[in-house]
Amino acid sequence: MNDLDRAMLLSVHPRFATAILAGSKTVEVRRQRVAAPPGTTVLLYATAPTMALVGKARIAAVHVGSPRQVWTAHRVHTGISRREYDEYMSGATQASGVTLEDPVAFDEPVPLNALRAMGAFHPPQSYRYLNSDDLRQMARAGSAAGSALLGVLGDLVPA
Structure with a gap:
């Protein structure tokens, strides 16, 4: 699978999904190395209480470094306080700052129950990659869920 055949499914708290x-x-920060190239589509899954795919964005860049380096470079774009960042990064030796661009909110969020109805869907703790088969299956979930995903994924989900 090449990078053009995958997207990232990113779990975020609802307040961060709204801000993105x-x-x-x-900039979304993660405690581990994110190895996704610029241009990768990111599907935003808002965790409880929302529990739905709420939109998408695209990766502009990924900065991997120490937690201190990532904070210094991106603090004003993270949407969190230094205290929240330090608590989240406690014990981490590496961090990633994922710069997101071109955010698009779905007209209709795709709820977890609709995603699970089309197969064994499990939201990731942090993130995971989706290949074109995963994306096709999600888009063909039927009803509004499938329509919403087909409308925003376009070329990522070949017929």
Whole structure:
């Protein structure tokens, strides 16, 4: 599978999903190395209580470094306080700052129960990659869920 055949499914707290989709949070931080090239589509899964795919964005860049380096480079774009960042990164030796661009909110969020109805769907703790077969299966979930995904994924999900 090449990089053009996959997307990233990213679990985020609802307040961060809202901020990403509003454009006020442009960097998502993770405790591990993110190895996704610029241009990768990111599907945003808002965790409880929302529990739905709420939108998408695209990776502009990934900065991997120590937690201190990532904070220094991206703090004003993370949408979190230094205290929250330090608590999240406690014990981590590596961090990733994933710069997101072109956020698009789905007209209709795709709820977890609709995603599970089409197969064994499990939201990731942090993130996971989806290949074209995963994306095709999600888009063909039927009803509004399938329509929403087909409408935003376009070329990522070949017929």
